[in-house]
Amino acid sequence: MSTTTYAGNRERIVGIAAELFARNSYHGTGIAELSKAAGLGRGALYHYIGSKETLLYEISKTQVDRMNAHAEALLGSGLETEDLLRGMAKGLLCNIAEHRSEWAVFFREYTALTGENRDRVVAARERYEGYWRQALDRGVADGVLRPVPRLLVKGILGMLNYTYLWFEPDGEVGTDELADAFLDALLDGIRTA
Amino acid sequence: MSTTTYAGNRERIVGIAAELFARNSYHGTGIAELSKAAGLGRGALYHYIGSKETLLYEISKTQVDRMNAHAEALLGSGLETEDLLRGMAKGLLCNIAEHRSEWAVFFREYTALTGENRDRVVAARERYEGYWRQALDRGVADGVLRPVPRLLVKGILGMLNYTYLWFEPDGEVGTDELADAFLDALLDGIRTA
DNA sequence: ATCGCCTTGGACCGATCGGTACACGGAAGG
């Protein structure tokens, strides 16, 4: 079953690349370093990857696509506003926690993509932002949320995305608790009544 | 007045480097490219900069130090909690808006620093985070804020820092309005009463 | 006019960059 071996190797290499890119940056990681980490010669490596940029593209696109699928599922499930927002936050934090290297690479390095690769990743990113906007708009329409400036969507995503830098899911605060803490503050504020 | 010329040239080069690093990443920007943008030969360039990493260090450190000074001034001014928080947010957003390239470089590339350079920048960053924690703690002690999980500090900073990616200070929403919008949501929540 | 210093461009350093070409090995299919 050479196909399976090929795909498996490919996936393994993408994972290794994510770790190296996260640690040493995309431009700061050489093909030599990558091939050594993968235990392959340079020729063998190129047999799998095609180009260095392809790796960066796949690392980024995979995660964003996953989040888009997750958001679409939640938006289509008829959840009430609060559960919808908490669900979306938990999905994102959970994915970031499980794929920290990939998200670090995506956030820091997507600008290194060129042409269509970049366009597609940016478009996917904007689609995801649109889903959050939809969720908030729905809450406003239902009367659960007060009318809220559009820019707040960026603030919320900043709050969540930034976790890739510091969140330790095995620490004393878990992924779900963190998402709930963020949403408690966002929904009801931190001022005393 | 050769000293002034020297320092002025140096500052100019640091600014150009910030723009190039922000656009093409630190490792993705070559000395040749930088010297061309500065209108200098490579030898002349090195007369001013010492090393490429020095540029990265200065770009990062300058901004963080400025924010630390700002936070210290506000914390020492006896402002009440709400004004303190809004003032700190406005200071940060204003600085980010005025030095977008520098902040982009800092957020994306500080991991490329080595040794003491890196330690110093990380320490300065943590000091700034500590000032926000102090401000929140003060609000809790005063009874203005409800007790709040420590991790929320990271969330707030994420919300504010992330603006380097998208905020256009000359757009329809200004710096101060944005800071206020974020703090309205944070203080009182977005849920209807 | 002369001295000395700051500034400058460019040649040059070894190392590495991303990527290609190619020949070898070994297993599968006949």
Next chain:
DNA sequence: CCTTCCGTGTACCGATCGGTCCAAGGCGAT
């Protein structure tokens, strides 16, 4: 046994990497 072909390591490509060195230029002070 022979052919075919995928997987592989390696030599090699031109270009560029960050950084150093140095000789010439420019300019102010004496």
